[in-house]
Amino acid sequence: MENDNFIIQMKGISKVYPNGIAANRNVDFFVKEGEIHALMGENGAGKSTLMKILFGLEQPTEGEIIINGEEVSLTSPSDAISRGIGMVHQHFMLIPSLTVAENIVLGMAPIKKGILIDYKKAVQITEEVSQKYNLNVNPNAKVMDIPVGMKQKVEILKALVRGANILILDEPTAVLTTQETSELFKELIILKQLGYTIIFISHKLNEIKQITDRLTIMRGGKSMGVYETASTSEQEISRLMVGRDVILNVEKDKSQPTETVLKVRNLEYTNKWNKKMLDFLSFSVRQGEILGIAGVEGNGQRELVEMLFNLNTPDSGTITVNGVNIINLPQDKIRDNRVSLIPEDRMTYGIADAASIEENVISDRYTEKHFNNGPLFDMKMIHKESDKLIKNYAILCKSRKQQVKMLSGGNIQKVVVARELSSDPILIIADQPTRGIDVGSTEFIRNKLVHLSRAGAAVLLVSADLNEVMELSDSLIVLYGGKVVAYFDDTSALDDTVMGEYMLGLKHQSPEEIERVCHE
Amino acid sequence: MSNRRMLVFNILRGAAAIFLALGVGFIFIVLSSDEPLNALRYLLIGPVFRIRDGVLSFNTTSFQTILAAMIPTIFTGLAVCVMFSASQFNLAGEGAVMLGGFVGALCAIYLNIPGWIHPVVCVLIGAAVSGLIMLIPALLKVKLGASELVTSLMLNYIIMFIVLHFLNYYFADRSKGATQTFSFQPTAQIPALIEGSSKLSWGFIVALIFVVIVALFMYRTKWGYAIRMIGINQPFSKYSGMKVGATIILSQVIGGILSGMGGSIEVLGRYNTYLWRELPGYGWTGITIAILAKNNPIFIPFAALFIAYLDKGCQLMSTYSDVPSEMIDIIQAAIFLFFAAEQFLAKYRQKIVVKNSRLEMENNNLSQEGRNA
Structure with a gap:
């Protein structure tokens, strides 16, 4: 690769955290000036760590960073900002009780008469940049009163006002509705035309295809290479992103499902950011089987599990366990109905x-x-x-x-x-039961789940680890956008490339095929 | 092994905090006194030893006075223990003491009940009323999400002025110069444990019995268990199926009951008429004691003894030397500061944690190797 038009060159970056986790291993990351570059990968692939290093929030254990042809050491975000790097975090860093204009000039407010903040000037600055970049915001509105889409614009403007010409957007669409997303994309393309460089972190394939020029894929802390977006197929990307590495074999005989235990019907839920997380979701789990839920994180899995244990309430729909409605049932009563939950967040709920x-x-x-x-x-x-x-x-x-x-x-x-x-559970909900734990414990827990299902329990397994769902489940559904997009009653013949396509929303089965998971 | 090491560490940390605090106190003594050694002698050994003509002798009465001073603070310490264990930072123990004392006193004046049952009834009614008043911050917290810290703090003053209102306008004995109630009936008085001027009543024994009861309650019953688990991790408790709201209310009501009990036992054991015209301060001391005892009921009497001893020492020091009595506030504040600072000796603690986890990992590897082999 020639060096001439690369605005960012991160070479051989490794990062080992004090607790011994290697988040980045010898990663190369090159971004051309004026492009929209996607950084893709599943949760835990090391994208965030790499970007934290670029924004000066973390220091690399090894490797060098070259910006505009100059080797730099970034020890704080202010270093990065002075080099023209701006970051829009997934969780907004705004002060809710201040107005949009005040947030934009925060820390660099125009002053009048020596001590007072010149609020009129601040509004003027805000209006100027807002027009210049075609990012419409209301300077006088308080941040707590404006919608999420506008908050994001405020964040982008904040970075631009501070002189950023390289913008890092960390999963910018995760909190946006479809309309807001397409609006954001129009704005990003305008910024690109103005000569700005944009790094776009995401795991949503259709978005990447829509607006990026090139993409870097990460998996397990390593870079899987750089590709031209236009000439790379979605299948190829999904294979690189979710491909399988290790195969742990769990011995299990064929399941003999009997009675239906868990019945979820037409579950709907819209979260507080007005995003539809569960969209008319229906499925059943029977005694003696392990039903896996595969899917990229953030497609409704968390919300579903919360509702199965009354930690959240659906807008509509029903959930029954052996005929007993468990929506709004206190947790001790849910447990009395022989339901168990291995929670995803073990430090908050588990212990x-x-x-x-x-x-x-x-x-x-x-x-x-x-x-x-x-x-x-x-x-x-x-x-x-x-x-x-x-x-x-x-x-x-x-x-x-x-x-x-x-x-x-x-x-x-x-x-x-x-x-x-x-x-003695009749229904076991196992949410990411082996995430982040050692091989021995993983094997132990998987075998226990198989054993209990064969002894007559119904097991619902939710896992972002494709390996795990495919190896462990007897049958499997794929969740995408809060909906079941595929149902497989036999997992033994499944191929991970096909799975990847369903998980990333490239394919879906017919309603008739999906309906089979209700077993009615 | 590691648990024992942590326990030893915690005890050492406590001792270090006390010594550092006394060190700070000593600096102030040296600065404010012309005869610092004399002052220090009163502070440290004065409370239990009499020094006359250079001869040291044990001062029994003084020692009994210290024990008597522990009675209300053991109760308030236990009350704070229970509430803080549930992570309920309820500060209304102060008001509950005053209310319990006042209600107990009224029962002692106006109820006609024979001998030793009378004080029992008075104390139980005083405790019950104080327990009920705690429903105010507890329900506000559970039903409306209002911070119990704020509501309970404000509640103290509401209780105080309500008590003063009733004392001034309905129950005052107009024949006395000071504002106080009529005298208690002799049947209501809590008898002295040891006759004399020390005011050490049977209340002391009751307080010690309650230390055991509260310790059993916290560590050997399902209610105490739920209180502790909710204090450590509320989402976990909810998910486990515990009744979080009810338990939060329970912890605060028990805090009120214990504080009210302390107040009425103090009033009936020490005085023969009710004369508190402001918040007595035992509730605040209870917080210090509970923090010193790390919310463990068993340590409460020791912490109460320490505070009572220090109090007495400072009192003597201000009487017999030239050091002002405000010194105790400085020393108490310093101890409080050292204990409350979670980071105190954090580096050393971190070392223990790291060492333990390394050992554990080694063991882990060994056992895995063993299994593979």
Whole structure:
């Protein structure tokens, strides 16, 4: 590659965090002046780390950064800003109680009479840049009153006013509606025509195809190469993005599904940013099978799981477990109906970190009669129970009294799994059950899930790990845009390229094919 | 092993905080006194030793006075323990003490009940009324999401002025010069544990019994367990199926009951008429004590003893030396500061954590190798 028109050259970037996680491994990232360059990859692929390094929020362990032909060391965002780099974060960095104009001039406000902020001047500056770049905002509106799309424009203007000629947009469309997205794309193309360079982080294929010139794909902390957007097929991109690396084999015999346990019908939910997260979603899970939900994150999986455990309420639709409606049912009653949840966010929902292992494994059953002796706990029975779980679930610890936060990630997850799977569940919801944990614990948890499903439980497995859903599930649905776009009643013959196409919204099955998942 | 090391660390950290605080106190003593060693002697050993003609002897009465001073603060310390364990930063213990004392006093004056049942009834009614008043911040928190910190703090003054209103206009004994109620009936008085001027009543024994009861409640019952889990991680508790709202209310009502009990036992054990005209301060001390005790009920009497001892020492120091009594506020504030600072000795703590996790990882590897082999 010749160096002449590259505005950014990141060479051989590696980043190892203090906890030992290597987020970037020898990554090369080159951006040409005046292009829209996509940075693609699944969650955890290392995109954000790379961009944090470029914006001076993190320092690389190895590698060099060359901007405009000059080698630089970026130790803070202000360094990056002075080099003309601006970043629009996914979560806006605005002050809600101030007006748009005040936010735009924040930290560089025009001054009059020595100490006062010249608000009129600020409005004037805002109007000027807003016209210049065709980004329409209302300078006098308070940020808390304006819609998300406009907040994003304010963020972009903020960066432009500070002299940025390279804009990093971190998943800019994740919070936008379809109309807002197409408006944003028009504005980005105007900026490109004005000579600005834009780095566009996303995992949505259709958007990438629509507006980017070139793209870099990342997977597992490594770069999978740079491609011309126009000459790369969507299939090719999806293969590079979600391709399989390791295959862990789980032994399982063929499932013999019986009664339907979980029935989800016509579930709809629009989130507070007015984005439709669940769109008339229907499916069933039967006893004796593992139904996997595949999909790129943010396509409604989280919302669905929250609703299955009454941590959120749908706008309409029904959820029943063995005929019992569980919408708005308190969690103890949901558990009484033999539903278990291995939550995605294990540190928030799964455990009380400062409490002991023992205290964590009894949190769903401490009121049961045999653990209580009149008003007091029967400590003997509780010790017995926790020792049994520690042994059966191979939790590596010094004693039941050890604080859970002192355990390793895999063992923390085993504490959660021990509790959730030992309560004799008829429905197990496993949300990312093995994310971020070691191979041994992963294998252990997967085998437990298979074992319980064969013993008659219905298992709903949600996982962003394509490997996991394909290996572990008996049947599988793909979620895209809050809808089921595909149903496979047999996962053994599935091909990950095809899966990738469904996951990224390139293909969908006919309504008749999808309806089969309701088993009616 | 690691848990024991953390425990030792926590005890050492407590001791270090106290020594540093005393060190800071000593600096102020040196600055403000012409005879700092004499002053320090009163502060440190004065509370329990009498020094006459160079001879050291144990001062029993003084020691009993210290124990007597612990009675209300053990109760308020326990109250704060329960509420803070649930992460409910309710500061109305102060008002609850005053209300419990006042209601208990009214029962002692106007109810006719035979001997030792009388004080029991008075204390129970005082405690119940204080428990009920805590429903105000608790329900505001659970139903409306109002911060209990703000509402409970304000509640103290509302309680104080309501008590003063009733005291001034309905229950005052006009024949006395000062504003106070009529005398308690002799049947209502909590008997002295040891006769004498120390005012050490049976309330002390009751306080110690409640230390055990609250410790059992917090660590050996399902309610205490739910309170602690909600304090550590509320979303986890909700997801586990605990009744979060009800438990938050419960913790604050129990806090009110314990504070009210402390107030009425103090009033019936120490005085024979009700005469608090402002917030007595035991609620605030209870917060200091609970923080010193790390919200563990078992440590509450030790923390209460420490504070009472320090209080007495400062009192003696201000009486018999030239150091002002405000010194205790400085020392207390310093201790509070050192304890409340989570970062205090954080580096050393981090070292322990890192060492432990490294050991654990090694063990982990060893056991995996073992399994592979």
